[in-house]
Each structure stands twice: as structure tokens, then as C-alpha cells.
Amino acid sequence: MAEPIIIWIASNAGGVGKTTLAIHVGYRLAQHGVKTLLVDLDTNGSLARFCGLRPPITTEETSAALFSRQFSGNYPVVFPEWRQASEKFGLCLGGDIMVSVALDLPSRTAKEYVLQKAFRKFPPPAEVILLDSPASLDVLSYCALAAATHILIPSPMSIKMAGVDSLLQMIRSETEELSLNPAPQILGGVPMKVAKNADQKTFAAEIKDIFADQGVHCFPAVRENKHFENAANRGIAPLYLYRPGNEACKDFDPIVDAIQSLLSNKK
Ligand SMILES: Nc1ncnc2c1ncn2[C@@H]1O[C@H](COP(=O)(O)OP(=O)(O)OP(=O)(O)O)[C@@H](O)[C@H]1O
Numbered sequence: 001m002a003e004p005i006i007i008w009i010a011s012n013a014g015g016v017g018k019t020t021l022a023i024h025v026g027y028r029l030a031q032h033g034v035k036t037l038l039v040d041l042d043t044n045g046s047l048a049r050f051c052g053l054r055p056p057i058t059t060e061e062t063s064a065a066l067f068s069r070q071f072s073g074n075y076p077v078v079f080p081e082w083r084q085a086s087e088k089f090g091l092c093l094g095g096d097i098m099v100s101v102a103l104d105l106p107s108r109t110a111k112e113y114v115l116q117k118a119f120r121k122f123p124p125p126a127e128v129i130l131l132d133s134p135a136s137l138d139v140l141s142y143c144a145l146a147a148a149t150h151i152l153i154p155s156p157m158s159i160k161m162a163g164v165d166s167l168l169q170m171i172r173s174e175t176e177e178l179s180l181n182p183a184p185q186i187l188g189g190v191p192m193k194v195a196k197n198a199d200q201k202t203f204a205a206e207i208k209d210i211f212a213d214q215g216v217h218c219f220p221a222v223r224e225n226k227h228f229e230n231a232a233n234r235g236i237a238p239l240y241l242y243r244p245g246n247e248a249c250k251d252f253d254p255i256v257d258a259i260q261s262l263l264s265n266k267k
């Protein structure tokens, strides 16, 4: 299999929609026949719960395995139990165990490269890998950055969007510091949970400018819709399953199209 496209879903704001973005882009790619793997590096276990699974406990069952000194390429991939689930939509789950990984990493040599090395040494069983990480820019985020070929930046639609500038600065300085070559490419920013009120229109214009000033493409917004939360709370996060006719399903299309073009350019 060709080298996978590894996309870090990067944000320095909590609750912005990272996990929701990863699930929708991943599920849609899988529906299009692209073998996709979501790797959860977060401690909160959201990916498991949003997909109707119980967060697992042991290293071997979770993304923690990829950081283990004993990792030998046995990716702990699980699949949601939805009736229409696609076998192309695999998950490596995070949860509490990722706290121990974050605590152990600082004592490792070349700690930022641990995940990059795991992916390079043992090609993961997918064409596209989506990395969901915690909002705190900690050692796991640096691992995600070093492993990534591409980056997607979901942006909050509030005063917190000002943090996008410091995130982009961190990405650039760490890319340099870690001598990442080739440097991961920023695929674009994604304004998330955009409501229809006047405030949000102002923010929508502002975020476009912030990304444009930094030379970063801005994808069309993902609208705010109560069904995202209802679906996640019921463990059937993809709206494609929960409310297939909902207009918000289409909001991810431009991102999915961009990733599919990357894939076809590789072939
Ligand atoms: N477009 C949307 N409209 C309405 N609610 C949304 C939307 N996207 C996500 N949500 C809801 O917002 C909450 C936070 O989303 P999500 O968990 O995806 O964010 P996150 O950035 O991964 O959060 P965390 O930092 O906790 O990992 C969830 O309850 C989710 O269902």
C-alpha cells in the first residue's frame, strides 16, 4: 500500500468540534471506499462514546499501543457496531490510558518522533489516518505534528478564534525545531458550529481573514445543528447515519473532496 495520508486535526481550543470533524470526514471517506483509520490520542474517550463503544482500558486495546516500546505493528483497530457500519471505518481508541502515555513520553529519547516512527516502521492498515488529539498542546500533539503529512484546523466561532494565530505559530516553529522534512502541509481551516445570528456572521468574516493573512485555505463552515450533539450522545455520531437527509451532512464534502484529490494525485 502507498504511504498513507496522515491528517492531524489540530486545535488549541476545547470543545471546538475536533472529534466531530474527524468522525464525519472519516466516515464519509469510508463511504466513498477509502480505507480510513481514526486514531484517538485524547484522554477523554469521546471517540469511543460518540461511536457507541466503551472506552477500552489496556495499552494493547488502545492508541497507547502505538507508543509502547514493544509495538510490533499490531494496530488495535476496532469498528463501530452500527448496522450500516463500513469495514473501511476503523478506530484506535483513546481514553484514560493516554494520560500514562503523556506521562511516560518525556522520559523517552526523541519523544516527539515516537508516533512518526511507529507509522513508518509498521505501515498502518489504512489509506487515510485522522489523528484526534487533546486541545492542550502537549507532547502528544507534538507527536501528532511529527507524524502528520497534513493538518486540518477546526476553528471556534467565538472570541477564542484569536488562538488560531498562536496555533499556526506553534505549528511553524515546531516544524522547524523538529526539522520535519517534508513539513506537514496545512490542508485548511474549518469554521465549526457556525450559527445563523449576526455575531456569527462577523466571526465568520473574521476567521476567513485570520486564515487568509496566514496564507491558509479556509474551507466552507460546518453549520451549527442540534443533531450533531444528539447523534453523538446516542453513540451514532455520523449524521450520515443518524439523519442522512440533514443538509449539514454536505458541509464536510469540500474537505472530503480535497482529501480524495490528494489520494488521486498520489496514484
Ligand atoms: N456543528 C455542530 N453543531 C452543534 N453541535 C456540535 C457541532 N459539532 C460538534 N458539536 C457538539 O459540540 C460538542 C463538542 O464537540 P467535539 O466533542 O467534537 O469537540 P472536541 O473539539 O473534540 O472537544 P474536546 O476538546 O472535548 O475533545 C459535542 O457535544 C458535539 O456533539
Ligand SMILES: [Mg+2]
Pocket: 018, 019, 020, 042, 046, 132
Ligand atoms: Mg474531542
